[in-house]
Amino acid sequence: MDPLSTARLIYVAPAAGLSGVGDYADDLVAxxxxxxASVTDYRIETEGAESVRDVVxxxxRVRDLVHAEARPTVVHFEQSSGSLSTFWASAVDLGQSAIVTATVHDPPHPVWWPLKTRGVARNRALHHAVHYPARALHTALQRRVMKGRTVFALTDTxxxxxxxPYPSTRTVAARIFVPERPTSPALSERPTAVGLFGHVYGGKGFDLVADLRRAIDPDIDIVVAGRGTASLPTVPGVRVLGEVNGADEDAFFASIRFLVVPYRKHGAYGPSYPASSTITRAFAYRTPVVCFTEGSLAETVRRGGAIGGDTVEELGAVVNAAVHDTVRLRELADAVDSVSREDALSRCAITFLDTWRSLLSHRAGLETARS
Structure with missing residues (x-):
């Protein structure tokens, strides 16, 4: 008998619409x-603006859900750099019978700023005063919470x-899935344009739009879309759409030949190695990517469907050389299609399901031996 068929899953993640992690969670938990046997989908509706009271x-609530039934239970947390409640809820004593796992979205740490409540976040100086000097202490705390647990990362890197940093934690390399989206026109049939897409915050590269405009030939349009982009400074020769969803998102990707992903993930707190949901969204529309060759993005380039560079000028040169090259566009489209099929949702879910099966079977074996 499949051990999952008699177990329950308690799935803890940010609410949809508040972050890319919450949006990712919707499809995965389904x-x-x-x-x-049963699934409890518990969402953190205060994600990104949490008070101490919210975290408590x-x-x-998560502890009560776990202890409500005695049957085999998997408790899985979606953890990212600023997700306080999903981390602190995982730090509660959830009992010996529950198997606790997590996906670490911004490796290497489950949470980078474990004290970044709404009040702390309002004051930039206070935020860094609370977190930067205590980095080693916070890592030690997370090492203790994660000891003996299984966690997933969404890239090999x-x-x-x-x-x-977490030698007592078992880490499983999974993949971030490529979602299903409507069929887009062939690359050579799309307008001669490239785009930037995503949620505007530090490290996402939206501050480099003016530099990219100078590096990319003037006959190639630049279109920017995503949450928060409407407030970006005006740059001549750059069209900003703001947040796009549904048919507007479909139209955005159908209007570009490449998505430019100028992410930098080496900040003052150290390097991070997240998978990019922005890239998987581009791949869903069979759109290749031009990105910096660093961190997990280097792995994306190696797997195919992406071209890398180390500077803004190199990204511009890549775009200028490839955007009119029909042979190169066809090669990239084939590579994107191959990766997208390999990373389809149903295939990516297998790593999680098989890991949970193994953990449940191992736990059942231990309990049988003790009895």
Missing amino acids: TFAPHF RHRR GARSIEL
């Missing part, structure tokens, strides 16, 4: 659900980055 409330 894929997990048919394999379990979510901790108690991310999984390797966790192993050094």
